Amino acid sequence: MNHDHDPVFDPTDRHADRPTWGQPPSRASISVCIATYRRPDRLGHLLDDLVRQSLLPLEVVVVDNDATGSAREVVAWRRARGCPFELVYGTQPEQNIALTRNRSVALAHGSWLAFIDDDERAAPHWLADLVEAACQHAAFGQDAADAVLGPVVPLLPETAPAWIRAGDFYRWPRSRTGAIVPLNRLRFGNVLVRGALLRDRESPFDPAYGLTGGEDGELLGRLVQQGARVIWCDEAVVTEPVEASRQNLRWLMLRGLRGGQDYARHRLSGRFGRLGLAGRAGLMVRSAAQCAVALVLVPLGALLGRHRAAQALILAAANAGKVSGCAGWHYREYATTAGAAS
Incomplete structure (x- = not known):
């Protein structure tokens, strides 16, 4: 869960010597990266959402963390129905979320990378909202922010127990658009990042976190320490159904x-x-x-x-x-x- 009671640090004073990493994002420079594991139906719905984006990406990269390649048929099915972007499929047979994300970075060609989870749903303006926030909320003499985070809104089914509904356990804090994201709220699942920040190292996501999780916050925290500016976009909402196995x-x-x-x-x-x-x-x-x-x-x-x-x-x-x-x-x-x- 989140740790709002822990210290929150404002990293805005770390950017006096902030480096330049590139140009603002556009359709021709965005790769959407998806790490997936045995969720073919959910992945299929997400690919449908990406086809309907008002701002289409250059490509969508799907990396399958299932050694049996259970996502391959879903990708082939989407290709057969038609794609307005390149749809790339890769595998990472060793079960490790960090290695899977690293593989998606290696396969992506875009100068900006958008990450979304395989069980999430994206509204038609999701990617456009992330891009607009990156471009409009520039600072320090640069063209755009270095990363933009958006909210992941949990969706509880009507069958969820009453105490689960009353507890609001799955909600993450939200901020105003353009605000700097505090260090203890950095996470992936809905984020747009400059590709150069991830490609200047062999393993951007630390494999040591591959079975425990936390690789996303660790990476973004390192980037902030190195001068990256991570902002919030409250309009770029994705939704995530809360599975029955998590309602306990x-x-x-x-x-x-x-x-x-x-x-x-x-x-x-x-x-x-x-x-x-x-x-x-x-x-x-x-x-x-x-x-x-x-x-x-x-x-x-x-x-x-x-x-x-x-x-x-x-x-x-x-x-x-x-x-x-x-x-x-x-x-x-x-x-x-x-x-x-x-």
């Missing part, structure tokens, strides 16, 4: 645990500033105390509804994740059959 307390607590571990890894790596031995010990002690307080709040929250108790348990899991992350243990969420590209 176990999944929510495990996602909270992983989020806490991601935060700890990023703190230890220096993403939020240098952290010495004393800082590391302080983080562990503070997180352990916050975990204990959250557990105490569970029965009190239950008096206000099951969703309140669940929120306290998720907060406890997130802080337990920080402690375990500092200790070096990481939950490998994507080493399961749930899929490496989810």
Whole structure:
């Protein structure tokens, strides 16, 4: 889950010597990159959405993280129906979300890369909105922002339990268009990035995060530290259906645990500033105390509804994740059959 209670740093003061990476995006310079794993129906719907974009990309790159190539038929089906852009298909047989994303970068030719998840749906103006934000919200004497993030809106089915609906567990914070995205809210799933930022290194996404997740925030955090300017576009909405397998307390607590571990890894790596031995010990002690307080709040929250108790348990899991992350243990969420590209 997100960590709004953690420190938020404004990176705008880091750009005095900001380098130039290229020109503003246009149709002829955009590749849409999709990492996929055993979601042929969802992928097919997404490809249909991309065909209907008001601003069409140069190409769409699909990289299949299923060694059996389960997405190949979907891509062939879309090609047979006609595509107004080049549709590229590649595979990454080793289950690893970072390697899969890296493969999509290697196959893409565009000077700007748009990333969208295989279970998301894009409105007709999605890509155009990202591009417009990149061009209009320039700063520091440059032509465009270096990356633009948009919201991912969860869609709960009518059959979702009442406590799931009341808890609003899947929502991510949103900002005004043009605002700098805080370091603790950096993620992929709906983003447009200058290709040069990703191509100047052999493995832009760190394979060490390939089975745990968190490779997206880690990459964007590094780019910001190197001078990249990441802004928000609130109009570029994509939607994501919340699968039945995620509508339970176990999944929510495990996602909270992983989020806490991601935060700890990023703190230890220096993403939020240098952290010495004393800082590391302080983080562990503070997180352990916050975990204990959250557990105490569970029965009190239950008096206000099951969703309140669940929120306290998720907060406890997130802080337990920080402690375990500092200790070096990481939950490998994507080493399961749930899929490496989810």
